[in-house]
Amino acid sequence: MAVREAILAGRFPPGEALRQENLAKEFEASRVPVREALNRLEAEGLVVLRPRRGYVVASLDLDEVIEIFQLRMMLEEHAGFLATEKRTQDDVSDLRKILDSLEETHIENATDIATWASCNRQFHTRLFESSRRRHVCNVTNMLRDKVERYVRVEVSMTGELHLAQAQHREIFKAFAAGDAARVGLLSRQHCESTAERLVAGLRAGEKQR
Secondary structure, three states: OHHHHHHHHOOOOOOOOHHHHHHHHHHOOOHHHHHHHHHHHHOOOEEEEOOOOEEEEOOHHHHHHHHHHHHHHHHHHHHHHHHHHHOHHHHHHHHHHHHHHHHHOOOOOOOHHHHHHHHHHHHHHHHOOOOOHHHHHHHHHHHHHHHHHHHHHHHHHOOOOOHHHHHHHHHHHHHHHHOOHHHHHHHHHHHHHHHHHHHHHHHHHHHHH
């Protein structure tokens, strides 16, 4: 969905009003599919409907960001464990290809950030899809979407991907080896370290205001 990607990429920042007629013109669509898209995004928590303002991009305060990451840590540990138990050789092969694309990406501009973010999302989505647990995957994706734009901002500020890339490699190695407990633990630790960097950046930003 183009509107979702625009929100995740930060093109529409938190609090910005989303006028249906403007979105229809920008994305060359009629207002009906735009309205349906906004309804879905509201259900996902990415936009909210404000009286007399219409739809606006949802914003999160620091406590909400922390809460979401705490939920993600628990759920992604569970999802990683299940995925490794259920994995097939096709799952391993697919994840290897995505990891290769991730490691070939270097952050030099906004386009690189979008490319890396897309590959990063594919890596975790494909990993958890191996669990064959639809509801687990749906909830992990929903929680990831809620903080994705904040994570992209953090990457754009630091450009620091070495730790994340090393963690992806370790997750893949354990996944390929069939070590479910280790994949679960590494998935939790990966989520936790992302949260620590992001929260530190948000707190630093608050002090500067």
